[in-house]
Amino acid sequence: MKASRVLLVALATVVVAPVHAHAAPLAPPATHQQTSTASPAPGNQPAVSGDEAELLYAMERAETELKRSPLLVRDPALNGYVRGVACKVAGDQCANIRVYIVDVPQFNASMAPNGMLVLWTGALLRMRNEAELAYVLGHEIGHYTARHSLQQWRRLKSASAWMSVFQLVAYGAGAGGVAQLGTLAGSAALFKYSRDMEREADRLGFASVVSHRWAPHAGADLWARMWREEQTRKYDRPLTLFSTHPASQERLNDIKAASMAMVAPPTDLGRERYRAAVHPLFPKLLEEELAQRRYAGSILVIGELLEDAPTEDQGLLTFSLGEAYRRRGLNDDRAKAADFYARAIALPGAPAQAWREYGFTRRDAGDTATAMDALRRYLRDAPDADDQAFIRRELEKIGGSP
Ligand SMILES: [Zn+2]
Numbered sequence: 001m002k003a004s005r006v007l008l009v010a011l012a013t014v015v016v017a018p019v020h021a022h023a024a025p026l027a028p029p030a031t032h033q034q035t036s037t038a039s040p041a042p043g044n045q046p047a048v049s050g051d052e053a054e055l056l057y058a059m060e061r062a063e064t065e066l067k068r069s070p071l072l073v074r075d076p077a078l079n080g081y082v083r084g085v086a087c088k089v090a091g092d093q094c095a096n097i098r099v100y101i102v103d104v105p106q107f108n109a110s111m112a113p114n115g116m117l118v119l120w121t122g123a124l125l126r127m128r129n130e131a132e133l134a135y136v137l138g139h140e141i142g143h144y145t146a147r148h149s150l151q152q153w154r155r156l157k158s159a160s161a162w163m164s165v166f167q168l169v170a171y172g173a174g175a176g177g178v179a180q181l182g183t184l185a186g187s188a189a190l191f192k193y194s195r196d197m198e199r200e201a202d203r204l205g206f207a208s209v210v211s212h213r214w215a216p217h218a219g220a221d222l223w224a225r226m227w228r229e230e231q232t233r234k235y236d237r238p239l240t241l242f243s244t245h246p247a248s249q250e251r252l253n254d255i256k257a258a259s260m261a262m263v264a265p266p267t268d269l270g271r272e273r274y275r276a277a278v279h280p281l282f283p284k285l286l287e288e289e290l291a292q293r294r295y296a297g298s299i300l301v302i303g304e305l306l307e308d309a310p311t312e313d314q315g316l317l318t319f320s321l322g323e324a325y326r327r328r329g330l331n332d333d334r335a336k337a338a339d340f341y342a343r344a345i346a347l348p349g350a351p352a353q354a355w356r357e358y359g360f361t362r363r364d365a366g367d368t369a370t371a372m373d374a375l376r377r378y379l380r381d382a383p384d385a386d387d388q389a390f391i392r393r394e395l396e397k398i399g400g401s402p
Contacts, residue, residue, distance in 0.1 A: 059114040066100055066116070073101040073121060081277035082137075085130060086117065089138045089208045093145055099137075105288040107226060107239060111140040113149040124278050125285040126225065126301060128308060130270025131218030134209050139219075142204025148197045202251055206258055213266040220256040225304060227252055232296040275310070282313070283351065286320045295328035315350030318343050322357060337361070345374070352381035356391065368398055 066072065073079070082101060087094040096115040106122040117140050127133050143149065193201070202219070210216050227249065230239050259265070289298050302324060306317040322340030325333040338361035344354040359374030375395055379388060 056114050059112045059116060062112070063098070063114065063116045066102075066118070069102070071103045073103050075281075078277055078281065081273075082119065082133070085133050086137045086141070088212055089134050090141045091208075093141065097141060097144070103288070105285070105292055107229075109136050109140050111143045111149070113144070113147070115144060117141070117144075121281070121285055121288070124281065125289060125305075126229075127222060127274070127278075128269075128271065128305075129218065130274040131209060131214035131268065132222045133274060134212065134214050134270075135205050135219035135222060138205030138208035139201045140205075141208070142201035143193065143197065145204065146197070146200050148193050148201070151197070152193065198251060199254065202255055203258075206255060210262070210266065213268050215267050215269050216259040216262050216265045217256075218269065220252060220259050223252045223255060225301075228304075229297050229300055232300050233294070279313075282316060286316065290320065290323055290327060293327070295324050298324045299328075311347075312349045315344050315347035315354065318347055319350055319354040319357070322354070326357065334361075338365070352378050352385070355381060356387075363394075363398055372398055 079099070079101060083099045086097055086099050090097050097117055098115055099117045099119065101119050101121065101124070104120040104122060105125070106120055107126050108118075108120045109123055110118045112118075117137070119136070123136065127136065206216065206219055209218060226239065233239065286302070289301065292298070299321065302317055302320050306314065306321065309317050318340050322337045322344060325340065326337035337357070341354055341358040341361055344350045345358050355374045356378040359371045359378060362368075362374060363371035372395060375391055375398075378385075379391055382388075385391075
């Protein structure tokens with residue numbers, strides 16, 4: 001099979017994961033025969049010649065598949081908001097960029113050489129404000145305008161990194177669900193950029209944030225949190241965003257320094273705008289985060305969200321922390337969960353389930369009266385819940401009437 005056909009198969013197989021993992025390239029830096037790296041002209045796809053047309057054809061197929069994917073988030077308001085920020089950042093490249101939000105509970109964003117920008121919902125959960133979103137999108141669009149993935153393509157064609165394409169086919173053949181997307185992302189050599197490319201994308205992202213008057217520290221704030229999350233994964237594979245990337249701390253220092261060096265920096269974070277757009281998804285995003293069963297990371301992520309949360313989100317986030325501890329169930333996790341449920345029900349925005357879980361912890365503690373009150377409150381607040389019958393039986397077992 002011709003090598004280029006193998007890539008086509010690989011890309012078509014992993015279309016829901018067209019990601020770059022911000023990692024060092026598998027191939028050694030090759031000498032480029034073609035060195036045209038100028039930004040694509042506004043309103044046009046990048047001009048390509050010969051073999052690169054194959055790459056763009058493959059990406060177009062991937063994009064067609066992506067549009068049909070059940071993982072694509074289609075909510076018009078959210079898409080409109082993210083696209084608006086992307087367009088602002090992209091400036092005269094706006095017409096070349098298409099943004100796709102994909103329902104995967106990990107932090108990642110990627111940019112394909114044909115202008116297909118993919119953002120995972122795990123990133124939306126983790127970002128705090130519009131300035132951070134702008135930084136991430138600016139970074140990705142920087143990869144596009146600097147034509148990094150076209151350069152990677154040239155490397156792939158000229159080096160032993162073809163092996164990674166074969167790996168991709170093997171992974172793709174067995175790919176079943178979301179859990180494997182991260183693995184796939186890590187092996188998509190096409191989207192692994194060199195350190196120099198990452199630095200350039202960081203610089204371009206930073207410049208676009210600042211030029212639109214967003215606060216310059218947003219990128220460094222986000223990176224610092226991702227770095228902390230990465231430290232919770234000692235025995236797990238790295239965050240998709242980092243994959244095998246060796247230079248995260250160095251990049252963090254660089255963007256921090258760039259932000260500190262600004263005299264009279266702009267201060268707009270766009271917290272309220274971001275929150276208004278993303279907040280309706282919060283319960284779903286939190287549930288998907290917990291469903292990954294990576295509790296150490298989730299406890300950190302949710303705990304940090306809580307530190308910075310507006311009052312009306314505190315009940316939901318506190319309940320979610322309780323859920324993380326209860327589901328993990330190690331050592332004194334149950335006691336911690338009980339404590340978070342008790343706090344959650346006293347806070348604004350607590351979901352009905354907080355009353356249910358609080359009720360169970362009181363039942364287990366032998367506090368029958370409080371348990372029954374809490375479970376009755378749950379039945380009242382969640383009249384359509386599919387565990388209504390189950391909770392009624394529980395109430396009877398405890399000794400009361402529903
Ligand atoms: Zn990057």
